[in-house]
Amino acid sequence: MTKKRVYEIARDLGIPSKDLLEALVALGMPGLRAVSTVTDEEADLIREFFRERVPPTPSEAPAEAKAPPKPRGTPRPPVVAVLGHIDHGKTTLLDAIRKAHVAEGEAGGITQSIGAYQVSVHERLITFIDTPGHRAFTAMRARGAQVTDIAILVVAADDGVMAQTLEAVDHIKAAGVPMIVAINKMDKPGANKDRVLQDLAKLGYTPEEWGGTTVTVPVSALTGQGVDELLEMILLVADMEGIYGDPEGKLEATIIESNLDPTRGPLATVVVKNGTLRERDVLVAGSTWGRVRALLDHRGARVAAAGPGTPVQILGLDGVPPAGEAVERIENPNEARRIAAERARASMEERRAVRAPKTFEELIQIAQTKKLVVVLKAASTGALDAAKHELGTLKADGVELELLHAGVGPITESDVLLAAAEEEGQPLVVGFAVRVDGKAARLAEQRNIPVRTYDIIYDLTQDVGRALRRLLGPEYREVKVGEAEVLQTFDIEGVGRVAGCSVRAGRVVRGGRVKAFRNGEEVFVGEIASLKRFTDDVREVQAGRECGIRIRDWNDVRPGDTLEIYTVEEVLV
Template sequence: MSKIRIYELAKELNIPSKKLIELLQEEFGVKVKNHMSAIEEEDADLIKEFMEESEEKGGENDKKSHKYRSKDESTGESNKKGNRKREKNLKDKDSEKTVKIEDTITVKEFSDKIGKPSTEVIKQLIFMGVMAAINDEIDFNTAQKLGEKFDITVLKKEKNIDREAVEQQEEEEDDDINLEKRPPIITVMGHVDHGKTSLLDAIRKSNVIATEAGGITQHIGAYTVTINGQKITFLDTPGHEAFTAMRARGAQITDIVILVVAADDGIMPQTAEAISHCKAADVPIVVAINKIDRPGANVDKVKQELIDYDLVPEDWGGKVICIPVSARTKEGINTLLEMVLLTAEMQELKANPHRNARGTVIEARLDKGRGAVATLLVQNGTLHVGDSIIVGDTYGRVRAMFDDKGKKIKSAGPSIPVEILGLSEVPEAGDRFHQVKNEKTAREIANKRKQKVREEHLQSAHKVSLENLYNQIKEGKVKELNIIVKADVQGSVEALKQSLQNLSNEEVKVRVIHGAVGAITETDVTLALASNAIIIGFNVRPDINAQNAAEKEFVDIKTYRVIYNAIEDVKAAMLGMLEPDYKEVVLGKAEIRQTYKISSIGTIAGCYVIQGKMVRNAKARVIRDGVVVFESELASLKRFKDDVKEVAEGYECGLSIDKFNDIKEGDIVEDYTMKEVRKKQL
């Protein structure tokens, strides 16, 4: 990572090196020895943003001083003569007291410099027409006028770059002294269903696959394991091609990649993509040839295919380590881990745990009870509970921190993944985080970044849906397809955005105008209406207000449980091939008020029907905090002790979901049916 010297940054910011060193220590907690020391460009960018924010505040003080000047100039000719006489007397006095200040100074600092009570200084400012409290900043012009009131000359500090440049001292990097060995960060990559999560499962001796829909990893995860007394951090990235962006992010923050290739399948398109990401990030690759216990497994065939991608196996005269393994029988796992540790040892991975923390957001989501929850990977420094951090365009103070096993911890050093609470909003997956001095500094930088992001919204006269998209493209009404993406976690939002935008062609450009975590809300429908957009939900559902608004305004909402179904539908709509035979019709919604566990039956839910009607044997889905947690059908429906066919809106009922007992109070049960529709002639 490139670095910049203190004196070069000071010159760029037009401030003295000494002032910059003080700023680094006071506001950002970064200690540097002298002007020849170097800091990383990420820290430099943070300082630039902070300085720009300070200059904007200075501009506001300029306006205040301008008001003062206007008022002062209108007080008459006699005052002007008196001022000129006073200025002459001040210049004539050799023993006159002078103070030097920067471009801005707080009222308290100014009163300390001139040796006057702060109350007296504030009083004079009020007479000048400037309302400022003890901790407010005043600009140089205001300070100069204020100095005249106390017979003090106020001068601006000269920026003596030449004097600073001659203070040559032998540079000794602060980081070099404090560098310590850190655990390697390993990313597991490969094609879908080649056994990446199963391999991690064998290493961690726990079952991750059970939490994933259809056995396909949908979200990125980070886990720390201890092997032979050494810690290793693993990142598990999804294998489907739609998650290219998530895989790319994994490659950029990792030290070593374990490329999983099935011995009975060979290199597939997603495997080739993973290889490209690793090469672009210049990351060492260790190939795990998985499923060697399967009939038809051919290790040599896989090695031959690797050569086509310039990955020559070590036993064939190359440099790439290839280990045959079986996640099921655990054969070769220990050898694989030994090779990973050996590769890490060759890299001499080090970090400085004594500096302010910084790293990357692995995953982020909105939790109903805990607010914004983010999984962070600390890459340098140590993060503590209570630290203030800036994450992309959001900020916060770390209220609580948990390790990958859910245990509360107080601090996390380099290469350790943690889940934190306390952020103001849900950050973007892949955002960089930095620890700063306090929450005020973090908030100022976050607000500045936010202002840069707020800009778009396209207006169009024709409402668009996937069903009529092709016709509107043919008629020339649609040149751009605007899409709003909502999903259960940020990583899925990112993946959908990337994949949908890649569908753009010569006739129509696909633009994702908004992507966020959580249920589809009325605000999303309003945005879709204003932007002539369609809404795509992944693992989330619209709330009642959003559904009503969408029906009223004819805004198209499509929801999916598998990400590539969404991509295929949009692609088919653009080609004019989307002609659905069935349409989902929502019958009603019921809120679970109480649950009862009956040993012979399972969990029974006491519900109140809030919309439509509940129909026995209808298809049903359980929605928790806007996210679909299970899909099945209504196994039973009762009013008091009687079985009934349906229960209307406004009535209470008891129901059970087929093959699902993890019902909780506050969940929403939505029942629906599939209605056959006649094919449209395009």
């Protein structure tokens, strides 16, 4: 008995998978998913039932019938990134997709790499970002750019989930995009798909075939097995997510790659998410601007315009913008030049103002959030498990600790970028018995991300615990430093009332806090505005001496009042 997947039936009927799934609920078949399989008899029943429910065509519809609501734009090609462990076949899989599904009209194949390309599947396009790894994937998000719509996680069937696989999962989770797992190397003798499914389930990603929601597709990048199904899954997820773009809407595009060509000048690859980018458009990207001289597609061919979901290379900017910069269309070239110049000045001033990275103490004092987000690296899996367990015991009412990523190995650029991309909490990168590589240290300094390493786990948990508690705000206590008696008062025009005092105990300090008591009752609490010894301004006056005290915003001080002087100190935890 043959079986058919639900999304294949939807394709046969020419309808979106989500519409078919809604109809199946009415048919009494809840719980099915787009990748679920049904028998031939069930498939025939579904087709017959759904055809009966299809509304009449526009020519058959009653004149008074209301038109359906207009969707927000039209479906556009989804933008896909591929991540995974270094040896699990990401590049080979991308090559297999590219060779088997080059977009129509690409005689001779792809002639140049612009960091992105498109493939054609069932007369629909998919845009792939050819990122070199997790660092590039997160670098764009660290600048506020969410370019990717769907992420493909590649896991080798003969290896299972590895350290970099976990890192990739954390990056995808932080980006908040749907994930499809491609179980690669199914052609190898040691391939074990069930092992991969078990590893995913342990991470909390239960596969759909086990009743969960994680889409998995067995593939072989070498033989081409499952590649077509993987592409169909991408289109299916795109349909379920409702990925739209309006060609006539406001331009939304992001730089994904840029370089300085010795003959053509600055080149920038962008992915258009909304609107249409055209030749002769005046653009601003960060502190660069220019008029588009030419647009080149992923084949190197010149095009007049690029619509939603399309990658294209821009010639005409006056500089090389960094990846992740948003591209804005400006009507007036002079205005574009002014905006770019202002941003350049602001960037220069910001760089001048940048000092050394925040110290750990500064971090815990200035944090205004109620969430501490930690990237943790350790020398081994045993050390990592121990550190994770200890961090899991830390508690502070009203404050959340989130372990954004935990991995084995030195602290790298990727770890710092992942922390820098965090928007909801205060990021912190910590290492247990590991080093910080040079590039990561320089990036942490540029991004002002605190990074600390420890050789003793107690020190790590103690410091992270302090940071967690301090997110609630520092605690203060009053410390009494002296006491004075008011002997007489003087009213000075333009200044106010000054109290001539004798310091009975301790010392009086300028700027200190003061509590005034009269007949044993507290009558005022304030601050010392000025402190004089004869006619000289002084910082403090010791016991046994006389001084003149002016209390800020209080002119009712009287002879016989007792002034208690105190300071406010932060309670260290």
